[in-house]
Amino acid sequence: MNIRSIIICILLVTATNVAAQAVAHLSRVGILFAGDLMQHESQLNAARQSDGTYSYSPCYSKIKGYITEADIAIANLETTIAGKPYGGYPMFCAPDSFLYAAQKAGFDIMLLANNHCLDRGQRGAMRTLAMLDSLGIEHLGVYRDSTDRAARYPYIVKAKGLKIALLNYTYGTNGIPVRPPMVVNLIDKATMERDIAKARSMHPDAIIACMHWGDEFTHKVSKEQRELTDWLIAHGVNHVIGNHPHVIQPFETRRDTASLARHAIVYSLGNLVSGMYARGRDGGALVTLRLRKFFGTTRLEGLEYLLAWVARPERDGVSNFEIWPAATPPDNLNRVTKTKLEEFVEDSRNLLGNDNSLIKEVFAK
Numbered sequence: 001m002n003i004r005s006i007i008i009c010i011l012l013v014t015a016t017n018v019a020a021q022a023v024a025h026l027s028r029v030g031i032l033f034a035g036d037l038m039q040h041e042s043q044l045n046a047a048r049q050s051d052g053t054y055s056y057s058p059c060y061s062k063i064k065g066y067i068t069e070a071d072i073a074i075a076n077l078e079t080t081i082a083g084k085p086y087g088g089y090p091m092f093c094a095p096d097s098f099l100y101a102a103q104k105a106g107f108d109i110m111l112l113a114n115n116h117c118l119d120r121g122q123r124g125a126m127r128t129l130a131m132l133d134s135l136g137i138e139h140l141g142v143y144r145d146s147t148d149r150a151a152r153y154p155y156i157v158k159a160k161g162l163k164i165a166l167l168n169y170t171y172g173t174n175g176i177p178v179r180p181p182m183v184v185n186l187i188d189k190a191t192m193e194r195d196i197a198k199a200r201s202m203h204p205d206a207i208i209a210c211m212h213w214g215d216e217f218t219h220k221v222s223k224e225q226r227e228l229t230d231w232l233i234a235h236g237v238n239h240v241i242g243n244h245p246h247v248i249q250p251f252e253t254r255r256d257t258a259s260l261a262r263h264a265i266v267y268s269l270g271n272l273v274s275g276m277y278a279r280g281r282d283g284g285a286l287v288t289l290r291l292r293k294f295f296g297t298t299r300l301e302g303l304e305y306l307l308a309w310v311a312r313p314e315r316d317g318v319s320n321f322e323i324w325p326a327a328t329p330p331d332n333l334n335r336v337t338k339t340k341l342e343e344f345v346e347d348s349r350n351l352l353g354n355d356n357s358l359i360k361e362v363f364a365k
Contacts, residue, residue: 205293309345
């Protein structure tokens with residue numbers, strides 16, 4: 001073998017080793033966030049079986065594959081699981097089977113800091129925590145006491161080589177007092193600043209704040225939401241996911257002036273499932289944050305969203321409430337259903353736009 005051949009072999013081996021090292025140091029994770037899981041009286045009536053039990057199994061059947069594809073799937077549980085008597089608005093309480101269905105659909109983590117978390121008082125909140133624990137569903141935002149919170153919060157989840165810190169806060173609890181020893185994470189800058197500092201001390205690859213905020217039923221982002229987003233990012237949060245308005249609000253990405261990293265901001269995901277039927281309130285978005293870690297540096301690779309719309313028994317030819325991938329609906333829809341669904345898709349696309357290369361719509365398989 002001549003010198004030239006030896007040099008070529010050395011270069012090939014070196015290139016192969018470099019490529020192998022690069023692959024070994026590359027990790028990707030997809031974290032899915034869903035909107036509000038609510039249960040109104042109409043859903044309760046549709047789920048009631050002849051033997052007095054309740055079934056929610058059809059609810060997620062058409063989107064289950066999309067949820068289970070995610071490395072981590074997170075939703076906002078905006079009802080208590082407090083036992084009988086069950087009820088809808090304004091004091092939500094769903095049967096245990098409501099939670100079973102969400103678990104079977106693939107959700108790993110529930111956000112609990114929302115304005116309905118105390119709808120059945122401390123007893124109801126405690127039972128909700130017990131049910132989540134019994135099913136092995138992780139949760140954050142509401143705690144039995146300060147010791148429980150200190151041990152569990154910030155919540156750390158690990159997947160595919162990435163370590164993510166999750167935070168969760170609500171603007172309030174509908175005027176229901178939080179009675180000690182129970183703790184509900186309220187939006188309070190002094191508390192949040194301490195929590196963010198604690199999260200940073202854990203050296204996560206990303207910190208994601210899940211906020212229950214904003215004005216109900218409006219697609220417009222409030223001044224308070226924007227100011228709090230600025231504050232969160234300035235204090236070390238990487239990405240912000242919002243709920244509460246019950247309609248979709250804009251998504252955006254921001255470039256960090258210091259690191260040039262991108263921050264994902266989702267002001268509101270809307271409803272994943274509810275009994276609401278007014279225009280804009282009859283659906284929402286499932287958003288997946290695609291994060292990439294390369295040689296120790298984590299970046300936002302993309303933000304994908306699936307539009308989801310809720311079909312109702314009395315209008316849409318279904319026996320129970322069902323979540324449909326809005327852009328790929330079943331065939332042979334009646335005229336009213338087709339019109340309502342097309343309105344939701346068109347309104348959502350007009351709101352979210354298509355001028356951001358990191359944000360894209362995806363479709364269920």
